[in-house]
Amino acid sequence: MVIGAGGQTGRPAVEALARDGWEVTAASRGGARDEGWPGEVRAVRLDREDDAALGSLIGDGCDLVVDIVAYGARHARQLTGLADRIGSAVVVSTVSVYEDGTGRGFDTMSEPGGFPQYPVPVTEDQPTVPPGDATYSTGKAALERELLAAGDRLPTTLLRAGAIHGPHSPLPRELYFVKRNLDGRRRRVLAHRGESRFHTSAARNIAELIRLAAARPGSRVLNACDPQPPTVAEIGTAVDAVMGVETETVLVDGAAPSPSVGSSPWSVELPVVFDMTAAERELGYRPVVSYAESLPETVDWLTRRVSGQDWQDAFPTLARIYPDLFDYAAEDASFGA
Structure with a gap:
């Protein structure tokens, strides 16, 4: 069963598992099907917060649960409470759980002197933020802590994803360039000489890691990023x-x-890059797509989504996090200066 099957990462994950021979139940809030899924995939509605509905859907048991949208200790306990009916799990986490050893991490990036100085690249044994419910990062750390503690009852592979990209994203960073091109903007500004590296993660590469981890159950944490940032x-x-x-x-x-x-959305003063050696060693992981190879379908999807509507209406999450992406008047004033 794939929880969160209707989203950016869930769609290719369902497809990868189905084509690898799994009988897949694709659970999402809307219960819709993706056109790329094989016909035998079963699509169902599921409210992720409804414990009884999740238990009913798992029924007498399933070999694998893939949870794309799990967050916080509560969702971890929801899964471990069903451990006697689940063979193993693969759960998507985030690289934002890492801190640099001095208490700085993703949550302090916007503070004066708060940008983390990570090693390049960051391996899975890098310290993480304390678990809690104050921020997205601490919530994901709490999720990881609970699931790893229950590894003897529910073997779980935790995949720490970077800046996820691909169609159906609620946070499509690529719109920064796509919209400028659509609007006829042929001049742009990039801070830090355009050299910022914020490690990307193609949804299809995460799906490949899910497929591989499904066939090799275990209690582990792995980075889940593209080959070259x-x-x-x-x-x-x-x-x-x-x-x-x-x-x-x-x-x-x-x-x-x-x-x-x-x-x-990628402009950082220091590199944020993650090591993929462990995934290669433990799962035999090889990326299925490079960043450049993944772009055409993303650009096409973005172009269609913003056609005829305001970008803030099309992508409210992106607009909330990055409200100043397209201040063309400010850019023109800077060019004049």
């Missing part, structure tokens, strides 16, 4: 190539001149 300038160039446009990029030394000029 592109710089933000390389991401922009790759998007331009897919869209067939030429742009000029103005590179700024250091931080962005203002929150609305030069600050992309």
Whole structure:
């Protein structure tokens, strides 16, 4: 059973498992099917917060539960409470659980002097933030702590994903470049000379890791990122190539001149890069797609989604987290200066 099957990562995960021979029940809030799924996939509605509904859906038992949307200690206990009916689990976590050893992590990035100084690359034995319910990162840390503690009863592979990309994303960072190209903007600004690296994770590569972990149950934590993290300038160039446009990029030394000029969703002052050696060693993982190879379907999906509607209506989560992505007036003023 795949919980959260209707989302960005759930869709390719269901497809990968079904094509690998699993009988898959795809559970999501809407219960819809994806056109890429084989016909034998069973799509059902599920409210993730309804304990009784989840227990009923698992019934007498299933060999594998893949949980794309689990968050916090409560969801972990929801799964471990059903451990006698679940063979093993694969649960998607996040790289934002890491801290740099001095208490700095994703939750302190916006504070003065709070940007974490991670080793390059970050391995799975890097310290993590304390578990709790105060932030997304601490909630995911609590999820991990509970599931790892119950590893003898419910073998669980935890996959720490980076900046997930692909169609059906509620947080499509690529829109930063796609919308500018659609709007005819042929000049853009990038802070930190466009050299920022914020490790990406293709949804299809996460699905491949899920497929591999499903066949090799165990209690473990693995990074789940793309093979080579592109710089933000390389991401922009790759998007331009897919869209067939030429742009000029103005590179700024250091931080962005203002929150609305030069600050992309990947713009970080220090590299945030993760090691994939453990996944290769333990699961035989090989990425199924590179960042550039994954872009055409993402760009096509984004273009269709923003056609005829405001981007903030199309992607309210993105708009809430990055409200100043498209302040063209501020950009033009900076060019003039």
